Amino acid sequence: MEFPDLGKHCSERTCKRLDFLPLQCDTCAQAFCKDHVAYAAHKCPFAFKKDVQVPVCPLCDRPVPVKRGEVPDAVVGEHIDRDCELRPRREEKIFTYRCSKGGCKKKEMLPVACDQCGGNFCLRHRHPLDHSCARGRSPISVPG
Numbered sequence: 001m002e003f004p005d006l007g008k009h010c011s012e013r014t015c016k017r018l019d020f021l022p023l024q025c026d027t028c029a030q031a032f033c034k035d036h037v038a039y040a041a042h043k044c045p046f047a048f049k050k051d052v053q054v055p056v057c058p059l060c061d062r063p064v065p066v067k068r069g070e071v072p073d074a075v076v077g078e079h080i081d082r083d084c085e086l087r088p089r090r091e092e093k094i095f096t097y098r099c100s101k102g103g104c105k106k107k108e109m110l111p112v113a114c115d116q117c118g119g120n121f122c123l124r125h126r127h128p129l130d131h132s133c134a135r136g137r138s139p140i141s142v143p144g
Helices: 072-082
Strands: none
Touching: none
């Protein structure tokens, strides 16, 4: 016994499978099989109404609203330049740790502290013998 009224054929032109549990696209209202119900699978002309993605700023993790027709990368870039709270400021100095060796004017990004005297030095003067450390005169290991 056949049931000619049971189920629907897939609306995809290349498929036309008879499906007893067809799925309806929520934008174009056509019936599809499970393989073609996705917007991209049946090339839905109204997918832009539902398929909306909001980009997130990589620095502050806040959503950045994008208007239709705008490129998301450009909008996120503008957000970072103007509105982002965690963007790197041009006024902030990167090299702030000045060398404590007399006459040296080098600065480092990170503090390089001497374990013996506690002074902050550049990479050239970081070893106790290089910056004439007062406590570094005694040998660290005993020869022999």
